[in-house]
Amino acid sequence: MIEVKNLKKGFGDKTVINDVSVVMQAGKCNLIIGASGSGKTVFMKCLVGLFTPDSGEILYDGQDFTDMNDESRKEIRKQIGMLFQGSALFDSQTVEQNIMFPLNMFTNDSYQQKLARVNEVLERVNLKDVNKKFPAELSGGMKKRVGIARAIVLNPKYLFCDEPNSGLDPQTSLVIDKLIAEITREYNITTIVNTHDMNSVMEIGDHIIYMHKGVKEWEGSNKEIIFSKNELLNEFIFASEFLKDAKDMRMLEQTGKIDNNRNMDELIK
């Protein structure tokens, strides 16, 4: 569980994160959604300590991460896995070396043990026969999977994913989303995902935080989002007419009536 209290972060005199408080739950996919530039990445980088917040607290299972010394911070970081937007694989190393890197750095296991673990996580992310390939030889979806494999190789308690779907086709996106959701439940990880992908929201959004211009505008689950009356959120998440229709149909299905302020004449006609 990660508790964020009154987090603020700005660059120069521009405020990017404005007083955000939220609790990220263990064993669930916590989604941060919002338009490009709304501050999702900055928020995530504050949580993992790549940016220092201007004010506020970040508690990892009760331990305050913001005013920790470097050594304790390193200890927490060993429990964090992160998938970056561009995968951030080490491009001079093969897939196997990439995934083995954290093991080499932080364990004293034998090569055989490490290799077994690498193959185990590669299998977990459904990749085969890529051990000796370099990142440049992989497709976008495969890179993301290797990124996930590297992030979970040390059995983290917290998993951060920054835009796991960016640059992927819808089908591959879904596969990645499902993978993240499964891993989260399987190992009871506190997972935080940045996304602006509508599909992910509906598929894996156990807990959704909608950010708008650095402010937490809405919070709830993917069941509740259908009934949300927040106009900013609805404009963002159900942007196209098609999705608005889909939302209304789902609402009708579940409650027997459509409760919105759209002009329905066209639909009925």
Added chain:
Amino acid sequence: MTLFTEFGRYLLMIKGMFSKPENGKMYWKELMHQCVEIGIGSLGIVVIISFFMGAVSALQTAYQLVSPVIPKSTIAQIVRDTVILEFSPTLVCIVLAGVVGSKIASELGNMRVSEQIDALEIMGINTKAYLVMPKILAALIMIPLLVVISMALGIYGGRLAGVLSGILSPAQYDKGLLGNYQPYNVFFALIKAYTFAFIISSIPAYYGYYVEGGALEIGRSSTKSVVVSCVSILFADYVLAALLLQ
């Protein structure tokens, strides 16, 4: 950003490098890797420029020494001293600033921009210690070695050119080499080599490590790091000469 804040950040980066390695074996491996990259990687160019600069300085010294009173062996002496004092340490390091410096800056810049540095930080690794320190150490180990090799090759190049063009005999050249030899010059050259090695590795590392932006900025910062390194080398060269050659 002002010069002072940049310099302050540079010093903080240097300070940040000193921390206990997370895993000694991995750091050692990285150091060895950098030694190969920096040392073996630039051996070829060092061999070529050293040889030619020795050869050319022999020919030009002969051309300038027209007086029949001066013995031919003086040419060898002058070649030896200019190669040891200036050409090998300074010229070679200026070239290495381009070869090694741009490599360091663009490697780190690429790692920064593609978030590989962030990925290492997240794992709980001190990236200044793991990425920057081995590069600087490797430069401090390998560049003075390259400079020594360059001295030998430069002097040999001068001998070959002098003999081939019929200016002086091998015996005359060798006699000149031994005349009025001052070991202090080699010591001085090595001080320069160590200083320049630090400049060539730490300045590009700074520019690469703190890149912001994309591919364009990587190119820009690598060019800038080479320019700043070269100017710093020339400046340090002057300061060292003023301090140590009296």
